[in-house]
Amino acid sequence: MLQQVLVTLIVVLAALFSAWKLMPARRRLQALRALDAWSASHPGLSAWRQRWLKPRIVRAAGVGCDGCAANDSHPPPPR
Amino acid sequence: MSIDRCLCNMNVDANANSSHLLWPSRNRILALVKSLPPPLDLDHSLIELAQLRRGDMAVVLGLVETAAIDAGRSSNESLVARLRDLGFVPGAHCEVIARMWPGGDPMAVRIGGSTFALRRAEAAAVQVRLARAGESQRSPLARPGTSAAAA
Amino acid sequence: MDAAVESKPESRPLRIALVGVPNCGKTALFNRLTGSRQKVANYPGVTVERREGERATPDGRGLRVLDLPGTYSLNPTTLDEAITRDVLLGRLAGTPAPEVAVCVVDAVHLPIGLRLALEVKRLGVPMVLALNRMDVARRRGVEINIARLSAELGVPVVATVAVRRGGADGLVELLEAARWSTPRAAPAGADAAQMPDQVRALLAAAGYSPPRANPWFARIDALLLHPVAGLLILLAVLFVMFQAVFTWAEAPMDWIKGAMGSLGEYTAAHLPAGPLASLLVNGVIGGAGNVLVFLPQIIILFFFILALEDSGYLPRAAYLLDRLMGFVGLSGRAFIPLLSSHACAIPGIMATRTIPNWRDRLTTIMIAPLMTCSARLPVYLLLIGALIPARHFGPFNQQGLVMFGLYCAGILSAFAVALLLKQFGGARQYSPLMLELPDYQWPHAGNLLLGLWERVKIFLNRVGGIILALMIVLWFLSTYPAPPAGATGPAIQYSFAGQLGALLQHVFGPIGFNWQISIALVPGLAAREIAVGALGTVYSMSTAGDDLAAQLQPVIASSWSLATGCALLAWYVFAPQCLSTLAVVKRETNSWRYPLIMAAYLFALAYFAAFITYRVVGAMSPGGVEL
Numbered sequence: 043m044l045q046q047v048l049v050t051l052i053v054v055l056a057a058l059f060s061a062w063k064l065m066p067a068r069r070r071l072q073a074l075r076a077l078d079a080w081s082a083s084h085p086g087l088s089a090w091r092q093r094w095l096k097p098r099i100v101r102a103a104g105v106g107c108d109g110c111a112a113n114d115s116h117p118p119p120p121r
Numbered sequence: 122m123s124i125d126r127c128l129c130n131m132n133v134d135a136n137a138n139s140s141h142l143l144w145p146s147r148n149r150i151l152a153l154v155k156s157l158p159p160p161l162d163l164d165h166s167l168i169e170l171a172q173l174r175r176g177d178m179a180v181v182l183g184l185v186e187t188a189a190i191d192a193g194r195s196s197n198e199s200l201v202a203r204l205r206d207l208g209f210v211p212g213a214h215c216e217v218i219a220r221m222w223p224g225g226d227p228m229a230v231r232i233g234g235s236t237f238a239l240r241r242a243e244a245a246a247v248q249v250r251l252a253r254a255g256e257s258q259r260s261p262l263a264r265p266g267t268s269a270a271a272a
Numbered sequence: 273m274d275a276a277v278e279s280k281p282e283s284r285p286l287r288i289a290l291v292g293v294p295n296c297g298k299t300a301l302f303n304r305l306t307g308s309r310q311k312v313a314n315y316p317g318v319t320v321e322r323r324e325g326e327r328a329t330p331d332g333r334g335l336r337v338l339d340l341p342g343t344y345s346l347n348p349t350t351l352d353e354a355i356t357r358d359v360l361l362g363r364l365a366g367t368p369a370p371e372v373a374v375c376v377v378d379a380v381h382l383p384i385g386l387r388l389a390l391e392v393k394r395l396g397v398p399m400v401l402a403l404n405r406m407d408v409a410r411r412r413g414v415e416i417n418i419a420r421l422s423a424e425l426g427v428p429v430v431a432t433v434a435v436r437r438g439g440a441d442g443l444v445e446l447l448e449a450a451r452w453s454t455p456r457a458a459p460a461g462a463d464a465a466q467m468p469d470q471v472r473a474l475l476a477a478a479g480y481s482p483p484r485a486n487p488w489f490a491r492i493d494a495l496l497l498h499p500v501a502g503l504l505i506l507l508a509v510l511f512v513m514f515q516a517v518f519t520w521a522e523a524p525m526d527w528i529k530g531a532m533g534s535l536g537e538y539t540a541a542h543l544p545a546g547p548l549a550s551l552l553v554n555g556v557i558g559g560a561g562n563v564l565v566f567l568p569q570i571i572i573l574f575f576f577i578l579a580l581e582d583s584g585y586l587p588r589a590a591y592l593l594d595r596l597m598g599f600v601g602l603s604g605r606a607f608i609p610l611l612s613s614h615a616c617a618i619p620g621i622m623a624t625r626t627i628p629n630w631r632d633r634l635t636t637i638m639i640a641p642l643m644t645c646s647a648r649l650p651v652y653l654l655l656i657g658a659l660i661p662a663r664h665f666g667p668f669n670q671q672g673l674v675m676f677g678l679y680c681a682g683i684l685s686a687f688a689v690a691l692l693l694k695q696f697g698g699a700r701q702y703s704p705l706m707l708e709l710p711d712y713q714w715p716h717a718g719n720l721l722l723g724l725w726e727r728v729k730i731f732l733n734r735v736g737g738i739i740l741a742l743m744i745v746l747w748f749l750s751t752y753p754a755p756p757a758g759a760t761g762p763a764i765q766y767s768f769a770g771q772l773g774a775l776l777q778h779v780f781g782p783i784g785f786n787w788q789i790s791i792a793l794v795p796g797l798a799a800r801e802i803a804v805g806a807l808g809t810v811y812s813m814s815t816a817g818d819d820l821a822a823q824l825q826p827v828i829a830s831s832w833s834l835a836t837g838c839a840l841l842a843w844y845v846f847a848p849q850c851l852s853t854l855a856v857v858k859r860e861t862n863s864w865r866y867p868l869i870m871a872a873y874l875f876a877l878a879y880f881a882a883f884i885t886y887r888v889v890g891a892m893s894p895g896g897v898e899l
Contacts, residue, residue, distance in 0.1 A: 045548040052551065056744035063738045064798060064851065199349050200704055206345040207706065208384055210468040218490070219591075222499035227594050227604070227705055229497055234381050234483060236493070236709040238591040238604070243704050 074099045166251070170230065171244035173217045179249035181213045181232075187245045201246060208233035209247050285326065285334035286447060287368070291356060291392060292376035293385050294342030295584075295710035297404045300434035301376055302339040303722055305444070329448050338370060341625075344384070346391045350628045360397055372452045373399040374443065379409035379431075380483050380711065382416070386471050389425070396457025399427055402443050406431040412483035421478035427453050435716050489712055496585070502592050509585075513576045514679060515672040517569050517649075524568035532561040551747055554812045559743030562808035562824055563735050563801045566650040570731060571724060573646060577615055578723045582715035586611060587707050594705055600687045601694025603627055604705045606636040610686070613643035614679075615727075617853045621860055628704075635693050637860065638870055641853055642686040642846065644679045647800035651844050652678055654804050658828040659837040681845050685877070734799065742795045743805050750791070750810060769810070783879060784839040784886035786832070793849070800849045835890035842885040847878035 062070070078095055081087045173179060184201045209215075215232040226241045292298045306325025323339040340359055341352040348354035355364065362369025375392050377385030382403075389401055403409075403418065422429040430446050433439035446452070496502050536557045543549040580586055586608060594604030605627050613620030620640045627633040644652075656671050663670040746769065755766040765774070769791045776790035785793075788810045796803035808824050828837070848854060854867040861867070 045544075045546045049547040049551050053744055053748045056741040057748075059741040060738060060745055060798075063741070067855070199347075202347060203344065203349055203704070203706060205465070205468070206347075206384075206387065207708075218493055219497035220499075221497075221592065221595055223595070227591055229493070229591060229709060233383055234485075235384060238587070238594070238705055238707045238709055240594070240604075240705045243706055 071099070167248050168250065169245045170215070170217075170239070170247035170249050171225075171228070171241045173228075173249070173251075175217055175220050178214065178216045178252040180252050181209050181211055181215060182248045182250055183211055184209060184246055185248060187242065200243065204243070204246060207237055208235065214252060215249065285336040286372065287336045287338070287370045288372045288374050288447060289338040289340050289359060289370035290374050290376055291340050291360065291388070292342060292404075293344050293378070293381075293388055295708060296342065296376050296378040296381070296385055297434050298342060298376045299339060300716065300719060301402065301404055301432060301440060301443075302337060303719055304432075304434045304440045305335070305337050327444070329444060331448055333448070335444070335447065338367075343388070345388065346395070350626050352625045355625070360392065360395060369397070371398065372447060373397045374447075375399055375401045375427075376404050376432075377401060379403045379406050379414055379416070380412060382414070382475065382480065382482075383471050386474060387467050389427070390467055390470060393425070393427065393455045394458035396455055398452045398454040400443070400446055400452045401425065401427050401429040402432045403429055404432050404434055407433045407436065409483060412486065413481065414483045415479060415481035416475075417479045421474065421480075424474050424477045426455060435718070486711070492712060493588075493709075496588055497591065499592075502588070506589050506592055509580070510679075511676060513573070514676045515669065516576070517572050518669055518672045518675060520572050521568035525565055528565045528567065532557055532565065535561070547751070550751065551744065554809055555744050555747030556740065558812040559747065559805035559809040560735050560740045561805075562654075563650055563739055563805045566653055566801070566804075567728070567731060569649055569653060570646050571728065573649070574615060574724055574727045575720070577611070578720050579715040582713070582719060584710040584712045587709050590707055591709065597687075600690040601632075601697065602635060602687075602690050603629065603632045604707060606632065609636055610640060610643055613640040613645060615646050617641045617643065617645050617850070618856045621853070621856050624860070631697055634861070634866070635690055635697075637857060637866070638693065639686040639689050641848055641850070641870065641874060642682050642689065644682040644845070645800070645850075647850065648844055650801040650804040652841065654807075654825060654828070655837050655841050658825040659832070659834055678841065678845060685846065689873075734801075738798060739802055739805055742798055742802055743809055746791075746795050746806055746809050782886075783843070783882040784833070784836040784890070785843075785882075786836065789836075789840060796849045798851055800844070803844075803849065833890070834893050835886050838889045839882040839886035843878045843882040845878070846874050846881055848874040 065073075074095065078091065078099060081091045081095065167182060170179065170181075184204055186201065209232060213232055215230050217228055218231050218236060219229040221227055224241070227238045228241070228244060229236055229238050230244070290298050290302055302323065302325060305327050307327075325337045325339070327335040327337060329335060338359070340356045343353035343356045345353065346357045346360075348357055358364040359367055360369065360373055373392055375385070375389040377389060389399075392399055401422075403416075409416075418429050418431060428446055428451050430442040432443050496505060536553050539552050539557065540549055543552070580589075589611075590604050590607035593607055597604055597606060606624070609620045609623035609627070611620075612623050617640045620643065621637050624633045624636045624640070627636060652675060656674050660671050660674050665673075749772075750767050750769040752767055765787075770787070772794065773787035773791035776793070777785075777787050780790045780793075788807065791810055792803045792806035795806050804824070807828070811824060811827050848871050854871055857867040857870055858864060
């Protein structure tokens with residue numbers, strides 16, 4: 043029984059992950075923006091939103107790959 | 122007036138619409154001069170870079186547009202501008218290091234300490250004279266006026 | 273020439289951009305500044321994409337470094353150069369203008385770099401000048417008074433040695449102390465014809481003495497640029513590369529295979545039999561593990577590519593091949609994008625930004641996927657290893673020869689397609705070559721290792737990410753629905769995947785693919801190497817009994833015919849089993865039309881080639897089991 047649950051969980055996660063990666067970039071951006079709009083109405087999530095969501099949106103919106111100079115919320119590396 | 126200056130003005134101003142003037146503009150006169158056959162210059166025979174052979178050393182005299190490149194005017198101008206960017210300026214010493222087979226296209230030319238690969242059509246835009254024996258590459262910064270270039 | 277010193281006491285990192293002519297050591301300086309703290313876009317090897325990195329500074333503020341594409345002039349002739357200019361002026365959407373522009377000038381080639389620096393100065397952008405490769409320059413007899421140059425130029429100048437530890441410290445100190453200058457912007461169109469004179473004047477005032485020529489360069493060039501010897505050497509280099517990929521990697525590969533096998537057995541032994549064990553052993557280890565096995569080969573291939581690039585040989589290869597490429601209607605500048613495509617077509621396609629002519633660029637993009645990319649390697653290696661016996665002809669390995677043949681097939685087919693496009697292309701604008709052949713240098717070990725590490729990271733990311741995920745999904749589709757009681761035949765045939773495979777059999781039957789291959793090609797659309805993993809999953813689950821983590825190659829060797837294997841090889845030479853490539857083409861060409869055309873013609877070619885191969889090989893080696 044436990045095995046069934048575990049396996050189902052893993053497979054579902056894998057399927058979601060694949061779908062996310064294979065999604066066209068614009069859809070991904072739309073999904074992220076929708077997520078952003080939803081989390082804006084929940085002030086408790088603002089920390090997560092700032093740290094995780096916003097950089098991802100900026101990166102997804104930028105031209106080219108993961109590097110984008112507009113990604114200003116990235117803190118400088120520790121010394 | 123050096124040849125280079127003459128040619129440069131051609132590239133920049135030849136399109137200028139001077140038909141409203143009564144007198145021929147300076148540029149029309151220059152265009153006229155340019156269309157005359159080049160003066161016979163026995164000492165410094167003007168040849169194209171494309172005609173040099175492997176091992177030849179030469180001094181750049183100027184840049185011209187060429188008919189060999191079938192394109193609009195803007196393409197020719199950018200070609201000339203790019204050649205100048207790379208260092209093909211009057212007075213620069215250059216050496217042909219290699220030529221490919223068949224047809225010697227492209228060729229490898231060493232100029233100003235760097236080496237470039239140029240096609241015949243591009244090299245045809247560079248006018249040079251063969252370097253005389255004893256002229257060395259040691260001062261690539263020689264000004265065009267200092268060597269006995271044609272006026 | 274104003275020299276206004278600004279200081280920005282902010283807490284955000286200082287944004288700087290490295291600008292310079294190609295081959296000035298900009299990338300080495302970038303590596304020195306940012307070390308492994310680079311957010312390299314996923315595509316190393318060619319400085320086309322904007323690369324960003326970070327560096328900590330003693331005052332805690334930090335630097336954010338942007339590596340701009342090398343350009344000879346801010347009057348752009350290629351897309352690359354236009355991007356550099358636009359970024360400097362802050363015109364590129366999504367990229368704020370850098371706060372300081374660092375002009376990197378190769379001290380060995382001062383005049384040409386200084387020219388660009390003067391152009392940047394005319395923009396009125398805050399800037400400093402980094403005189404790079406000072407160590408090499410000094411050795412070659414270059415003399416320059418840096419202080420005087422700085423005074424004459426009106427811009428702070430600092431010497432850097434990118435390849436030495438601490439070689440960029442002077443630059444970092446300068447930036448930290450905010451000692452840059454903001455020159456007055458000159459009006460646009462100020463005549464460029466004066467630049468050479470200005471450069472001469474500057475250098476003369478700074479007591480410049482040009483470098484002595486290195487006689488070795490001339491000697492080596494005499495050989496490597498020779499029309500006959502040069503081409504032969506090029507062929508030899510490529511050949512050695514492919515042989516090495518096979519022979520050097522044998523030991524590490526066997527080690528990885530062994531490790532995967534033991535891991536599989538261990539897992540099977542310690543978990544109660546059931547879906548979890550099956551998932552882990554067949555899906556994860558059998559699937560992703562089979563792709564991981566090819567890591568050593570990929571490392572070796574990239575080692576050669578990066579070393580050749582670092583040494584300065586690649587543009588010379590472009591010189592040698594320019595005539596040939598012109599014959600099929602390609603620009604000589606297409607050589608480097610096409611060579612990059614041997615690593616992965618995606619950076620190759622992005623590298624076409626250096627091709628100024630749109631038609632040439634489009635042609636190059638269209639044929640880039642035909643170059644044997646590294647993702648095809650696992651498939652090729654699997655099939656060659658399984659089907660081609662490892663006979664030796666003198667020093668040559670038969671398997672290595674076939675591999676070389678496959679690479680040639682990719683290149684020849686690309687040229688054929690280019691020729692076809694040229695016929696139907698109509699009148700074309702002339703596109704210049706004008707390629708710099710940089711000085712030779714020993715490949716720098718640090719840069720090489722960094723480049724290799726980046727590539728390894730990408731590969732591992734793919735394997736641990738999308739490949740693993742798809743293998744798990746495939747496992748699920750191959751296991752359920754479970755076969756009804758009393759069913760004969762392998763369980764997998766009753767599952768979703770099996771049913772899909774049976775459907776696809778109608779399409780792929782004529783070219784000799786069995787249903788296992790047909791299944792494997794579907795997830796294989798996401799990325800090429802997934803087909804190997806998929807085959808691993810499919811086979812380890814269709815072998816009767818507890819033959820878990822069985823090695824894939826012997827299974828294939830014993831159950832496929834040579835004709836089928838060769839047909840699959842031919843399919844893989846052409847088929848666009850890579851959604852990411854199509855996505856990049858769409859982005860680079862800004863339309864759906866070209867990626868769709870590309871997919872259509874590549875699939876058609878693949879089917880055709882596989883069909884012919886299957887029939888021909890099948891006729892030559894009367895069917896059945898080979899070996």
